[in-house]
Amino acid sequence: MTLVDAFDVVVIGGGQSGLAAARAALDAGLDPVVLEAGEQATGSWPHYYDSLTVFCPARYSALPSMAFPGGPDRYPHRDEVVAYLASYARDLARRGVEIRTGARVTDVRADRERFTVRLADGTTLNAPAVIAATGSFANPHVPRLEGQEGFAGELLHAAGYKNPEPYAGRRIIVVGAGNSAVQIAAELAEIATVTLATREPVRFLEQRPLGKDVHFWFKVTGFDRLPARLVTSPPTGPVLDEGSYRQALREGRVDRRPMLTRLDGEEVVWSDGGREHADVVLLATGYRPQLGYLDGLGALDERGHPRHDRGLSTTHPGLGFLGLEWQRNPASNSLRGVGRDARYLIGKLRSRLGARRVRAGV
Template sequence: MTTSVDVVVIGGGQSGLAAGYHLRRLGLDFAILDAEAGAGGAWQHAWESLHLFSPAAYSSLPGRPMPVQAGEVYPDASHVIGYLTAYEQRYELPIHRPVRVQGVHRDGQLLRAETDSGTWRTRAVISATGTWWRPFLPAVPGRAAFRGRQLHTVEYRSPRDFAGQRVVVVGGGNSGAQIAADLAYTSDLTWVTQRPARFLADDIDGRALFDAATARRRALDAGTTDTGGVASLGDIVAVPPVREARDAGLLKASPMFTRLTTNSVEWSDGTSTAADSVIWCTGFRPALSHLAPLGLRGPRGHIPTTGTRAVGEPRLHLLGYGDWTGPASATLIGVGRPARDAARDIAELLDVPTRGSGRAART
């Protein structure tokens, strides 16, 4: 089966929904192809205790504020899933799921998205698949020899699974700190980081991080001094569970070990710690394999972009992969502006008359 639309959006998580909102608002003919069986994107696969860094009012997609979650300053993952579900229903976004895009190809004047359920021919593509589906594991000596359990952030669910175990958590970012805090009370925890853990001030949350990322992008675009952005503030947001574990003396980071053995981790000075499990909170890479047929991949696996538009293929936009596709574009609050810019750019490229308003204008 072959279907034709003006725009195909690949990914139905927060970035895909933000793109859909603006495409709907402009009156473009589009479809969102989502590999998931249900709404919520990667939030469906988060660990049980995960909460946002920001209050609901500062965690909203364009057009509809996120409702406050009763009893919570920072909403949890289930609340985010409910919000995203209601969002796509409210704006009647044309989402097709589960549909997995296997490859995007040039097809004369069009692009062609080959999926596991048919072919989509389109004049433009917005790729919004994020990074959750491509976890990164570092090449640490001895990793293959370790006989205990190894898992990445994407596989972690609850401290119940590790009660009484000797657990090593690797990673000095937010995921590493939050999972370490989660395990600190019920496991024999060793938390290791590549560099000394850098906690942000307790009163800094996602609101300040978004402002810092935006200010840095504006400075770079203007050719003025780099402000340093979020990295200048620290690496770890002191959300309440992290703050509590830290203040209780349960969250102390050790330097990164140099190798694993069959049942332990070892440092360069010869000291070692026995381990039953190692949890790698070592980040992600952009999930872009579906774009490989276009031959656009650049340094570090990124596709060079101007704003969200691919330099080597003006019919392709990338949305929500990190600051290189828009300041704070991998966050709920940050993705709205680059999604708007991508939709407007596509409308101009396609020379499609736009309404400027429409069903997506409801709030």
């Protein structure tokens, strides 16, 4: 076992949240290390479906201190985000930040002075502060559907969807009412018969009201900084649309129906009792925080969600979380908002680090 105790902050996760945390720590005069389980520090972006474009213009899709390249009003493609994050990681490395890829964290423990972070290869790191920034893509939320064990068709989550080619000519039910559900359903409808199954009607939000992207209005009105504590139950966001998705529903290219009640062999059973054959049920039902490495720490609730206040652990001083939905405001888990949260979190954690340095005589 290799033991290392040389960093101020261990950042777990090398995606957009982890990179933003490392930059904030560096700017605060701290020495972070970033641990990324994958082969490159680009988070989950390489694994999203092929056609994904960011719902936010490039001018608002940048991390701190590095503008997103290209036209500021365009909507970047998934692969452009991957390239941007890789460039951001290289810049951090040039500035002296150590980024370890292939470094999967298995366990985090704590005593009164420090955290012990264990990796799958046996390496152990010690530090007075830890930031959990592993996102949620690897932990898709898969609600149980009655009869799913005997379903003769294909049941998959959107995390496993890449492109429509394998589904040509098939009967597909997409479950969900968010951006990804509607975008995937519209894409599949070009080559398949698609129904969007939702508990409530799909809510849409105009992408460019009065000729400006909605994120411009989020910024000037202050909506992006609306404190999460003012919202008792953070809402599911509406689908951003310039009109094409609403048109697909109006014209029946994508059929919207109330949520199915169960699966039965080759069929889905609808709320009105009707039945029909389905080849594929695709669940666009979101994700949950991927924090299993904290199970032994006592920092999570019974659902596996972090106990925190605006990203600061309420059980372990020195532990922070980054990239959670509605962590501090509506933008918290996005490229446009995670940088602000990272600066806030590092500012709060720095006081613990300062006290530790005084005790150590630094």
